[in-house]
Amino acid sequence: MSALTYEDVISKYEPVLGLEVHVELNTNSKMFCGCSTIFGAEPNTQTCPVCLALPGALPVVNEKAIESTILIGLALNCSIAPFSRFARKNYFYPDMPKNFQISQYDEPICVNGYVDVEIDTDEGPKSFRIEIERVHMEEDTGKSLHVGGSTGRIHGADYSLLDYNRAGIPLVEIVTKIVPGTGKYAPEVAKAYVAELRDILRALGVSDVKMEQGSLRCDANVSLRLIGSDVLGTRSETKNVNSLRSVERAVRGEMIRHAERLNKGEKVVQETRHFQEDTGLTRSGRSKEQAEDYRYFPEPDLVPVAPDAQWIEKLRASLPERPSLRRKRLQEQWSVPDKEMAAMINADVLNLVEETVLLGSDPTKARSWWLGEISRLANEKDVTISELAISAKDVAEIVSLVAQGELTDKLARGVVEGVIAGEGTPAQVIASRGIKVVNDDGALMAAIEKVCSEQSETAEKVRNGHVPAAGALIGAVMKETKGQADAARVRELLLGHLGQAAN
Amino acid sequence: MIKNSAAEMAQSLASGTITSVALTQAHLDRIAEVDGKVHAFLHVDTQGALKQAADVDAARARGEKLGPLAGVPLALKDVLVQKDVPTTCGSKILEGWRPPYDSTVVSKLKGAGVVILGKTNMDEFAMGSSTENSAYGPTHNPWDLTRIPGGSGGGSSAALAAFEAPLAIGTDTGGSIRQPAAVTGTVGVKPTYGGVSRYGLVAFSSSLDQAGPCARTVLDTALLHEVIAGHDPKDSTSINAPVPQVVAAAKSGDVKGMKIGVVKELNGDGYQAGVRQRFEESLELLAQAGAEIVEVSAPNFEYALAAYYLIAPSECSSNLARFDAMRYGLRVGDTDGASAESVMNMTREVGFGREVKRRILLGTYALSSGYYDAYYGSAQKVRTLITQDFNNAFAKCDVMVSPTCPTTAFKIGEKANDPLAMYLNDIATIPVNMAGIGGMSLPCGVASEDGLPVGFQIMSPVMQDQRMYSVGAALEAALLSKWGAPLLSQAPSLGGAA
Numbered sequence A: 001m002s003a004l005t006y007e008d009v010i011s012k013y014e015p016v017l018g019l020e021v022h023v024e025l026n027t028n029s030k031m032f033c034g035c036s037t038i039f040g041a042e043p044n045t046q047t048c049p050v051c052l053a054l055p056g057a058l059p060v061v062n063e064k065a066i067e068s069t070i071l072i073g074l075a076l077n078c079s080i081a082p083f084s085r086f087a088r089k090n091y092f093y094p095d096m097p098k099n100f101q102i103s104q105y106d107e108p109i110c111v112n113g114y115v116d117v118e119i120d121t122d123e124g125p126k127s128f129r130i131e132i133e134r135v136h137m138e139e140d141t142g143k144s145l146h147v148g149g150s151t152g153r154i155h156g157a158d159y160s161l162l163d164y165n166r167a168g169i170p171l172v173e174i175v176t177k178i179v180p181g182t183g184k185y186a187p188e189v190a191k192a193y194v195a196e197l198r199d200i201l202r203a204l205g206v207s208d209v210k211m212e213q214g215s216l217r218c219d220a221n222v223s224l225r226l227i228g229s230d231v232l233g234t235r236s237e238t239k240n241v242n243s244l245r246s247v248e249r250a251v252r253g254e255m256i257r258h259a260e261r262l263n264k265g266e267k268v269v270q271e272t273r274h275f276q277e278d279t280g281l282t283r284s285g286r287s288k289e290q291a292e293d294y295r296y297f298p299e300p301d302l303v304p305v306a307p308d309a310q311w312i313e314k315l316r317a318s319l320p321e322r323p324s325l326r327r328k329r330l331q332e333q334w335s336v337p338d339k340e341m342a343a344m345i346n347a348d349v350l351n352l353v354e355e356t357v358l359l360g361s362d363p364t365k366a367r368s369w370w371l372g373e374i375s376r377l378a379n380e381k382d383v384t385i386s387e388l389a390i391s392a393k394d395v396a397e398i399v400s401l402v403a404q405g406e407l408t409d410k411l412a413r414g415v416v417e418g419v420i421a422g423e424g425t426p427a428q429v430i431a432s433r434g435i436k437v438v439n440d441d442g443a444l445m446a447a448i449e450k451v452c453s454e455q456s457e458t459a460e461k462v463r464n465g466h467v468p469a470a471g472a473l474i475g476a477v478m479k480e481t482k483g484q485a486d487a488a489r490v491r492e493l494l495l496g497h498l499g500q501a502a503n
Numbered sequence B: 001m002i003k004n005s006a007a008e009m010a011q012s013l014a015s016g017t018i019t020s021v022a023l024t025q026a027h028l029d030r031i032a033e034v035d036g037k038v039h040a041f042l043h044v045d046t047q048g049a050l051k052q053a054a055d056v057d058a059a060r061a062r063g064e065k066l067g068p069l070a071g072v073p074l075a076l077k078d079v080l081v082q083k084d085v086p087t088t089c090g091s092k093i094l095e096g097w098r099p100p101y102d103s104t105v106v107s108k109l110k111g112a113g114v115v116i117l118g119k120t121n122m123d124e125f126a127m128g129s130s131t132e133n134s135a136y137g138p139t140h141n142p143w144d145l146t147r148i149p150g151g152s153g154g155g156s157s158a159a160l161a162a163f164e165a166p167l168a169i170g171t172d173t174g175g176s177i178r179q180p181a182a183v184t185g186t187v188g189v190k191p192t193y194g195g196v197s198r199y200g201l202v203a204f205s206s207s208l209d210q211a212g213p214c215a216r217t218v219l220d221t222a223l224l225h226e227v228i229a230g231h232d233p234k235d236s237t238s239i240n241a242p243v244p245q246v247v248a249a250a251k252s253g254d255v256k257g258m259k260i261g262v263v264k265e266l267n268g269d270g271y272q273a274g275v276r277q278r279f280e281e282s283l284e285l286l287a288q289a290g291a292e293i294v295e296v297s298a299p300n301f302e303y304a305l306a307a308y309y310l311i312a313p314s315e316c317s318s319n320l321a322r323f324d325a326m327r328y329g330l331r332v333g334d335t336d337g338a339s340a341e342s343v344m345n346m347t348r349e350v351g352f353g354r355e356v357k358r359r360i361l362l363g364t365y366a367l368s369s370g371y372y373d374a375y376y377g378s379a380q381k382v383r384t385l386i387t388q389d390f391n392n393a394f395a396k397c398d399v400m401v402s403p404t405c406p407t408t409a410f411k412i413g414e415k416a417n418d419p420l421a422m423y424l425n426d427i428a429t430i431p432v433n434m435a436g437i438g439g440m441s442l443p444c445g446v447a448s449e450d451g452l453p454v455g456f457q458i459m460s461p462v463m464q465d466q467r468m469y470s471v472g473a474a475l476e477a478a479l480l481s482k483w484g485a486p487l488l489s490q491a492p493s494l495g496g497a498a
Helices: A006-012 A063-075 A183-204 A244-263 A309-317 A323-334 A338-346 A350-358 A363-381 A392-403 A409-420 A426-433 A441-454 A456-463 A467-480 A487-497 B006-015 B020-038 B046-061 B104-111 B154-161 B178-184 B218-228 B246-252 B273-288 B299-322 B340-351 B354-366 B373-394 B419-424 B430-435 B465-483
Strands: A013-024 A087-090 A100-103 A110-121 A124-139 A143-147 A159-163 A170-176 A216-226 A236-241 A271-275 A282-287 B041-044 B073-077 B115-120 B167-171 B187-190 B211-215 B259-263 B292-296 B399-403 B438-446 B453-460
Touching: A006 A013, A006 A183, A006 A244, A013 A183, A013 A244, A063 A110, A063 A124, A063 A170, A063 A183, A063 A309, A087 B299, A100 A124, A110 A183, A110 A323, A124 A183, A183 A216, A183 A244, A183 A323, A216 A244, A236 A244, A236 A282, A244 A271, A244 A282, A323 A338, A323 A350, A323 A363, A338 A350, A338 A363, A350 A363, A350 A392, A363 A392, A363 A409, A392 A409, A392 A426, A409 A426, A441 A456, A441 A467, A441 A487, A456 A467, A467 A487, B006 B020, B006 B046, B006 B218, B020 B041, B020 B046, B020 B073, B020 B115, B041 B154, B046 B115, B073 B104, B073 B154, B104 B115, B104 B218, B115 B154, B154 B167, B154 B178, B154 B211, B167 B218, B178 B187, B178 B438, B178 B453, B187 B218, B187 B465, B211 B218, B218 B246, B218 B438, B218 B465, B246 B465, B259 B273, B259 B373, B273 B292, B273 B399, B273 B438, B273 B453, B273 B465, B299 B354, B299 B373, B299 B419, B299 B430, B354 B373, B373 B399, B373 B430, B399 B465, B438 B465, B453 B465
Parallel strands: A236 A271, B073 B115, B073 B167, B259 B292, B259 B399
Antiparallel strands: A013 A170, A013 A216, A087 A100, A110 A124, A124 A170, A143 A159, A216 A236, A271 A282, B041 B115, B167 B211, B187 B211, B187 B438, B399 B453, B438 B453
């Protein structure tokens, strides 16, 4: 469909990004009432007069949510406003019980921060600074389920079901300033920014940051301008971008779509677009040309937020290590080559490897399990590694068993597979599958003698000094012992048996 | 018995000369007799009230320690939610809705053993000054059934004046407690904003709304004030400080050495002669009781009405957005294939009355992009200036006073088609809401030209509510000794047995 290549686009245009990330906080209760926030409960069981907007009910701010937001602001190098206010954003929609959203408008709680992200470029790793305009608090809406009709959208549906469990869940919105100067790396920078934010938020412990469950959602604003121009082009805002990979695809796709229009002399329409996971393309949502007027005004039911300076300093002192610094530290501690480090980050196993190492495993062994066999199984099942039923504790146990000679690498792979298949802990898998290393030299010798008599010609070659021929015999012994023998010990005993020094 | 004060009824209950069930039944009987003429109530909760009364009697029989108003009946304005009892706010859009929860005011009343007789009529969503904007028909002033009982809380004030209840709860956004009190010859208090929880008070204008006590005497009002006031963690705007000692102030009624500031701008042109006459006489009585009368000026009050009619509609346009037919109340046009949007539109079209729609439109316009600064923004600045006027004046006096309303009760229908004339009735009460301070209206006689009650307004600084009770009690005592009997004894009998 695209006549233009990405190279065509970037040879003529400079992309300008703007990223808005919504984060659901992991507080126990909602933003303005005491209802539970647990994901996946029966519809409308986590509601009360406040989050259902019954007449007369009033909001009360969740202190923990304010604390989390300040932590986020501090981690993003923002200033914390000594005085900020909530505002009402007015618009009608059935899944918004009050028909206004309590948000923050011209007085957000955190302003003017930045995040540095590093990506691989043709000239090696390069750092980009993403400036943060604001971080503010708001509440989530309920969910609509449109039944009937082909699109799953409200138009054409037979009826709609409303679930208000999500209504009032605390949300934090993180908005960047415009991000120019990323050139052809715009898609990677966008992805790296969201990944960095996710890591920071996870390190802070303020959110589950699960993009697939919607606890971290990214809206990507993209515009193009001719290279050398300092006038901003018209932007589109792509919503519904539910994975890191999609962030990159959405930005790239929009750059191409804009360029195609601009090349044809058409205008880019300022609008909301929805990312389509299957095609990687976006489709038009509502146009922003008939811009909705949200009639913002200060929320009269809530008093201003005025965090005291001491509290802010206490929170600042409690900030965890910045993820980028932590990565540098771990890379040094573990002596990991750049490429391997990048692979770990890309596969999102850094935390798992670190946890495994902290449980006593050798860093190289831990890394090779997570990046190797476990990644392979995840790919095979088409899931993310974190979705597999194997923990750092399991891997540490397996690494330890191998080190003690209780398992061979091959047997260990079987144990990993068993754990992932839900057969229990490594110990349980070993017991139920009857896996054990044959390290009884007598049993091994019996097998060796049997194989040597069956393949006497090969045995004779080895006896005459042609050591490489031993490989076939070792293989046969391993087969004989159903793979439960330690291959090194088999080699040692076999060569001894045939009068050759094992070395 | 039903003509006694609540304090007297409480005494009879405590001494065992009457039971709460008997007292409650007497009021239910009175309602049955006269409410066909007055129409103060939208809903009478006969069973609930008698049950509550029986519970109080039983508790008393067990020797439990009870609050000072335990067993005394009360009329509740239909803008406060009471669990399982219909709450309409005088609007069709909430017809049939039974709230699943109690407002904090109702919880406190129940906790204190106050018996809730039912819900009283009001201008729809508290928007109005005559109770003519109720979707369920107007309430009539017991002094003259062809006249308005004030608004928005006309049902509560009329219930008091008609002896249907000795106590009532009102809410006051721009005068909705004080103006009805003034025109019915009863007492009404708007406490300091944040003094009484708004949780469960269906919002008209959140930054101005305040629930408060209504009764026939200053002491009864004070007793009820202490029952309903206090910090509530469910209302972020409620003040976390001890409740002012209003009962003590009402009992002592001491004004010796107090400086009473007469607001220059709230008198003179536009005020009915008989209203001014009663007001001047009251000032003399207060001076005789030992107060010093001074004149204070509040130059920005002239902008209060205009600013109020930007702020209140702005907030109401947002507060009333939740009435969308989705979760409760009326639903219109929900036929096969109708969209949610068309059901919302049709429901709001049918469910809201003209005045409510007028204010939603005004507020939507005032908050619109491009108009916000000129309208809502300017109105907030006026609000700050009015607060400064009060601060400057309170530097020179302890309380400020004025007539509560420019006129006595007007005829039903007289101003129904002239909203501006209607709005002007609240010109003296609105500044109090804009500044969030306390205000009281108590009867100071009848106007000589029409024989209708006149209200005397007392204003006190934030969380100094006890001051208005001191002054109100002093004036009430002086007037009573002058009249020899309460003002309401001059009201027509309504043909009831009492």
